[in-house]
Amino acid sequence: MSSTRDEIIETAAELLETQGYRATGLNQIVEESGAPKGSLYYYFPGGKEEFSTEAINKVAQEIKERIETSLAEIEDPDEAVEAFILRIAHHVRTSNFLKGGPITTVALEAVTTSERLNEACRETYDLWQSAFAEKLVQSGFSQARAKRLAALIIASIEGAIVLSRTNRSVAPLEYVAAELKLLLQTTPE
């Protein structure tokens, strides 16, 4: 129940979201977290790769729960997904386009960098996709269709976040929200 340990993970998660893996330095984490410098390798013998993996896993769980609770608030899947995406848009805007897509940069970096991080990212996306698919199945979509639609939802959100942060405008996220809403309004198959 070390508070220091948690602080490191929490700070790492934030920096990974805004900067990515390579750009996030140990010194910066120590500085911003206020954690004692000497304790980093005490808590995480595996170094940068280890606490980054833990940071990803933590974020994975948090977002998964956010997806579930958000989708549970509205019965119609099209409106539920729309509302969820607009929440993300708000998050991106209020962060001044510094946040959003907490593991996207790391996921791309990990492909050529770290098998361990890559695996953590893979599991994270699976987790999120399952959360969306479950809602769609409950709404009457077949398992197969729900899986495809969930992939589209995750993919388009991730991509729209890239576009929104790059353009410093949440318009891409709003467009995606509107179009996905239309697609999900069709009769479930």
Added chain:
Amino acid sequence: MSSTRDEIIETAAELLETQGYRATGLNQIVEESGAPKGSLYYYFPGGKEEFSTEAINKVAQEIKERIETSLAEIEDPDEAVEAFILRIAHHVRTSNFLKGGPITTVALEAVTTSERLNEACRETYDLWQSAFAEKLVQSGFSQARAKRLAALIIASIEGAIVLSRTNRSVAPLEYVAAELKLLLQTTPE
């Protein structure tokens, strides 16, 4: 018409696609391009940021033309977009999931790193989006709707590439291709 200059840009483009900006070192570019080490700052006084910007602009044009020619081959927009995405899937697979989304990583890194790179990425996405939107307008969609749909197409492709590379499977790209095809089959509004 310097061949050396072009080699540097070409190599930079490839490395930026697979590794991103921060991970791509000057030494690596010199080594893989076969360019004389001393000529890097001769051709690009602005250093890393400068030739990276040129690499992005070059890729932007190439992909734009690939979008246009690919979409021109098939009249129906739903089938045309599907075919284009499946071509990307092939590209991602044959690269062993090392390539795809040539500027995605750089775009995310640029938000907190380089105003110049950020601008280049912004223009690139605009260029690609316009290419899709034009095809949709020709197919009977309104300007406004075409713009939204183009944003969804770009976003979902970008995101699906992230998922596909992370999962070492082109399934996400295939799912997105199938679902976008369905969405575009609806009567143009």
Added chain:
DNA sequence: GTCTATACGGTGATAGAC
């Protein structure tokens, strides 16, 4: 558990000879 100091490699960039 935490501190300080340090090792060691790599980075982008520059200088000056040729």
Added chain:
DNA sequence: GTCTATCACCGTATAGAC
């Protein structure tokens, strides 16, 4: 145009005192 040498800096990681 190109080469070589070198710069100052930053990164991760480790050692050893306390």
